[in-house]
Amino acid sequence: MHTPLCRHAAGEPVEYAAHAVKLGLTEIGFSDHSPMAVDDFDEWRMRDRQLDEYVEKVRSAQREFPQLTIKLGLEVDFIPGHEEWIRSLAARHPWDYFIGSVHYVSEGWDLDNPTKLAEWRKRDPFKVWSVYFERLAMAASSGLFDIIGHADLAKKFCFYPKEDCSGIIGAFLHTCADHDVAIEINTAGLRKDCREMYPSQAILNAAGELRVPLTFGSDAHAPGEVGMNFEEAVESARRAGYEEYQTFTGRVRTPRPLHRDTVEPLAKFAKEG
Ligand SMILES: [Zn+2]
Numbered sequence: 001m002h003t004p005l006c007r008h009a010a011g012e013p014v015e016y017a018a019h020a021v022k023l024g025l026t027e028i029g030f031s032d033h034s035p036m037a038v039d040d041f042d043e044w045r046m047r048d049r050q051l052d053e054y055v056e057k058v059r060s061a062q063r064e065f066p067q068l069t070i071k072l073g074l075e076v077d078f079i080p081g082h083e084e085w086i087r088s089l090a091a092r093h094p095w096d097y098f099i100g101s102v103h104y105v106s107e108g109w110d111l112d113n114p115t116k117l118a119e120w121r122k123r124d125p126f127k128v129w130s131v132y133f134e135r136l137a138m139a140a141s142s143g144l145f146d147i148i149g150h151a152d153l154a155k156k157f158c159f160y161p162k163e164d165c166s167g168i169i170g171a172f173l174h175t176c177a178d179h180d181v182a183i184e185i186n187t188a189g190l191r192k193d194c195r196e197m198y199p200s201q202a203i204l205n206a207a208g209e210l211r212v213p214l215t216f217g218s219d220a221h222a223p224g225e226v227g228m229n230f231e232e233a234v235e236s237a238r239r240a241g242y243e244e245y246q247t248f249t250g251r252v253r254t255p256r257p258l259h260r261d262t263v264e265p266l267a268k269f270a271k272e273g
């Protein structure tokens with residue numbers, strides 16, 4: 001989940017936490033867009049000098065809601081060549097987890113940026129998807145990340161390749177399994193043009209078969225998005241054969257059983273409105 005420091009999210013961590021408590025969630029985590037080595041690399045992340053402020057915002061939510069477990073993470077862009085910078089970020093605070101995300105597939109092109117949609121029309125979707133999943137696999141084998149974020153983000157604007165992508169996607173999932181790196185079910189995809197969670201059920205099924213560890217995320221950019229569509233997310237995970245999910249503390253994962261009552265409070269809340 002995010003904070004206003006990334007310049008495209010609304011609401012303070014305390015407000016996200018308040019919503020989580022209302023839903024009956026027992027644990028949430030923040031993973032705002034990390035700073036880059038050069039400030040204003042793009043317009044959708046915190047600046048380097050704001051990292052401590054970010055941590056303080058999460059700490060104050062922890063103090064205000066002691067009944068709720070609140071994890072401290074970061075969503076970090078994986079770009080080849082940025083490894084040293086990512087290691088230096090890791091050393092600055094006692095993080096619970098790092099989500100490694102690929103948004104950039106070439107210099108200056110963040111493929112999920114709605115202001116750069118024209119770039120998609122100039123490119124062959126299969127080539128874009130190939131580079132995207134190749135970079136995801138590099139992120140998974142880098143040892144820099146605990147979780148890979150929104151694994152099929154390339155589908156966001158529905159530029160689907162005609163070619164079969166199961167080979168490149170399978171190679172990425174094998175890398176996750178080999179390096180004990182988790183993927184997430186990220187429900188934000190339901191709120192985008194593609195209208196489905198990240199990743200698709202087909203990818204999740206393949207991940208389940210390889211026993212790739214799994215986490216749940218709403219990728220909330222506003223307090224009202226906390227825990228959004230988690231009932232469906234749990235249904236999808238079960239359909240893919242998952243019987244447990246992971247939580248992270250101090251960058252160590254702990255499996256938890258995926259019971260039906262994992263989402264019971266959410267289902268109850270949805271009925272009551
Ligand atoms: Zn964001």
Ligand SMILES: [Zn+2]
Nearest residue numbers: 075101149150
């Ligand atoms: Zn992202």
